Amino acid sequence: MDWDSIPRANIIAVFPAEGDDTGSQHDVLYAVESKNGSEEEKAPSLSFRAAKVHHRPNINVLVSTGSGTGLATATFESLVKPLLDHLKIKYAVQSTKSDRSILELGQTIFLTRANRGLEQGMILLSGDGGVVDLVNALGASKLRHSNQYKKPTLAILPLGTGNALAHSAGVTADKTMGLATMLRGAPSSIPIFRARFSRGAKLLVNEGREERELDSIDADGHPNAQGAVVFSWGFHATLVGDSDTAEYRKFGAERFKMAAKEALYPSDGSPPHDYSGKVSILRSGPLGPKPIDRTHHAYVLATFCSHLESGFNISPASMPLDGKLRLIHFGPLGPEQVMDVMHKAYDNGRHVDDSRVGYEEVEGIRIDFDEEDGQWRRVCIDGRIIRVEKGGWVEVRKDSTKVLDLLVEQQKQ
Numbered sequence: 001m002d003w004d005s006i007p008r009a010n011i012i013a014v015f016p017a018e019g020d021d022t023g024s025q026h027d028v029l030y031a032v033e034s035k036n037g038s039e040e041e042k043a044p045s046l047s048f049r050a051a052k053v054h055h056r057p058n059i060n061v062l063v064s065t066g067s068g069t070g071l072a073t074a075t076f077e078s079l080v081k082p083l084l085d086h087l088k089i090k091y092a093v094q095s096t097k098s099d100r101s102i103l104e105l106g107q108t109i110f111l112t113r114a115n116r117g118l119e120q121g122m123i124l125l126s127g128d129g130g131v132v133d134l135v136n137a138l139g140a141s142k143l144r145h146s147n148q149y150k151k152p153t154l155a156i157l158p159l160g161t162g163n164a165l166a167h168s169a170g171v172t173a174d175k176t177m178g179l180a181t182m183l184r185g186a187p188s189s190i191p192i193f194r195a196r197f198s199r200g201a202k203l204l205v206n207e208g209r210e211e212r213e214l215d216s217i218d219a220d221g222h223p224n225a226q227g228a229v230v231f232s233w234g235f236h237a238t239l240v241g242d243s244d245t246a247e248y249r250k251f252g253a254e255r256f257k258m259a260a261k262e263a264l265y266p267s268d269g270s271p272p273h274d275y276s277g278k279v280s281i282l283r284s285g286p287l288g289p290k291p292i293d294r295t296h297h298a299y300v301l302a303t304f305c306s307h308l309e310s311g312f313n314i315s316p317a318s319m320p321l322d323g324k325l326r327l328i329h330f331g332p333l334g335p336e337q338v339m340d341v342m343h344k345a346y347d348n349g350r351h352v353d354d355s356r357v358g359y360e361e362v363e364g365i366r367i368d369f370d371e372e373d374g375q376w377r378r379v380c381i382d383g384r385i386i387r388v389e390k391g392g393w394v395e396v397r398k399d400s401t402k403v404l405d406l407l408v409e410q411q412k413q
């Protein structure tokens, strides 16, 4: 029987077929609605069937050696490999050699297979960066998708620093480090946004010392980048950018707090920076952009996720993969007041009830930067830092392209 002909929601259990050493033959038990079952007959309206299925998806394990505090390789060797071997699951494993490894695998092998309609599973040992690399590789241009495009399915094992997507999608809700969801989860599309920049925007790499062109440039010459977690400007982007160094990375998630202190209490004794620019909310339909009534800002952050790290509940109204983009923003405040707002975010997202904080669902946002110094024109997309040129702008909008499914606990339609 063909695996694809059995609806996922009807599957009760899958067992390796007895005597099969290839890992590709399975016995599947599944429920079928019985046509003549009715309440009057007092018969159950479901019955079960058993089928023999040949199914051998292409499974790739991606080990991001530079993520978090560098535990991905040890986790693969001591936990993931023995588990997959125990289950006789066949897979190919790739470890990252550079910050472009996952992007390049995605742009070549995974995109080609997806365009040929082949089923692919990926087990990703990384933080949010690995996910965003896959999203960008697979979704950089709709034109690159064939009619047969088949979304790969991703299982994420949270080996990064923030692991926002894993925390927000419920992958870390149990004590199995994502392994239970990897085996029992159901696929659900990862919502994505697209940022379109003025022509001079550049990706910052090598601890912010080098500039690189963005991989995707649209027909009008505007650099594009996609994200699945967060877009930010101001305090958040500054602390992510400043703390992305080998020295800071040793401290795990503490690095964000350390860089936050430096941004709020600069060592030269100056007050925290007031970010200057025009921020507008983009709305759907005929309504034009609605500018936020302030010229200076401390915090501008749009996200699909409820949590940016464990306990940091930035958008309490966000549900796992609900595809709603929410904006959190506030104007210049003293350092103690910023800390007060941040503490409320760690306290179950109470900051959104604070009158100093704006919180709303948006279709997108536009920022027109009015900053002389480039360090204040840095924005963050899922941990990557992009610097916009003087007088430049960025527009961030929800993107309906579906490129990748994430395995999550609850089946979503």
Ligand SMILES: Nc1ncnc2c1ncn2[C@@H]1O[C@H](COP(=O)(O)OP(=O)(O)OP(=O)(O)O)[C@@H](O)[C@H]1O
Binding pocket: 064, 065, 066, 067, 068, 069, 096, 097, 098, 099, 100, 101, 126, 127, 128, 129, 130, 159, 160, 161, 162, 163, 164, 382, 383
């Ligand atoms: N071998 C490597 N050499 C250089 N860079 C690497 C290597 N492996 C991974 N990287 C890069 O390290 C970064 C790790 O990002 P990732 O998001 O996975 O972890 P993180 O930043 O610690 O976590 P999070 O984004 O969840 O806070 C990515 O930019 C990735 O491309």
